[in-house]
Amino acid sequence: MSDERARLLAAYDEQLRTHAEAQGAQAMDRLGPLWLVKNAGGRGFITYRDLGGADAEEVRKLVAAALAHYRADPSITMIEWKTRGHDHAPGLHEALLEHDFTPEEPESIMIGEAAALAVEVPLPDGVTLRRVEDDEGLLRFCEVEAAVFEIDTAPMLQILRSRLPDDDLLEIWIAEADGVAVSGGRLELVRDTEFAGIWGGATLPGWRGRGIYRALTAARARSAVRLGRTLINSDSTEDSRPILERYGFVKVSTTTPYSQTLRPRPE
Incomplete structure (x- = not known):
């Protein structure tokens, strides 16, 4: 990784994750390393800076718990879990599919x-x-x-x-x-x-x-x-x-x- 890319990626992780992604939210709860955001329009949003070193089984439990959190709120109609390609997230893709999440098209994070x-x-x-x-x-x-x-x-x-x-x-x-x-x-x-x-x-x-x-x-x-x-x-x-x-x-x-x-x- 070039020095410039490393500098920009570090700025992204430090400044643009967690609270920055909850701007304008109606509510926000914490679940371990996860930030569970509630936005207007019945939309839930799940983000994090990292997963705290969780292994695949712990990741699977986090996915199940986050899903249960939103299912318990009748005002939430859809949820999005935002993943990043550079994160250490063992088993996350498999856990999300297991819990009926659908991946959308990948996009490039440009800075x-x-x-x-x-x-x-x-x-x-x-x-x-x-x-x-x-x-x-x-x-x-x-x-x-x-x-x-x-x-x-x-x-x-x-x-x-x-x-x-x-x-x-x-x-x-x-x-x-x-x-x-x-x-x-x-x-x-x-x-x-x-x-x-x-x-x-x-x-x-x-x-x-x-x-x-x-x-x-x-x-x-x-x-x-x-x-x-x-x-x-x-x-x-x-x-x-x-x-x-x-x-x-x-x-x-x-x-x-x-x-x-x-x-x-x-x-």
């Missing part, structure tokens, strides 16, 4: 200097960027996310509606053409750290390859720099990873979310 990404990127004619500050903009952002990722964005909309009015750590940006949102993404500042995260970057298929995602990413990075952040992190798909690499970002590890639906979401 780089915010200033390197905070550049000016020209937009195609007729395309504009704006920061979302109203419900109409939230709806447009979620429509793009739903179309690109083929997901139900109702829980996301509920969470963003609860956070956006008063949360100075969250920014949502969209790109529009002729009054229609064609791309979008979030900026999440992490309190008391060097970091801001760029999340949810999505561009409609017919608008890709025109520099819109790069411009949207650069706008979020410029905002992060203005607000005093020096590092940007992102869990990137294979579409966005090469773009960040061109700006000097480093792949420090991988992350794979494992999810499980516990019960139908209330209408």
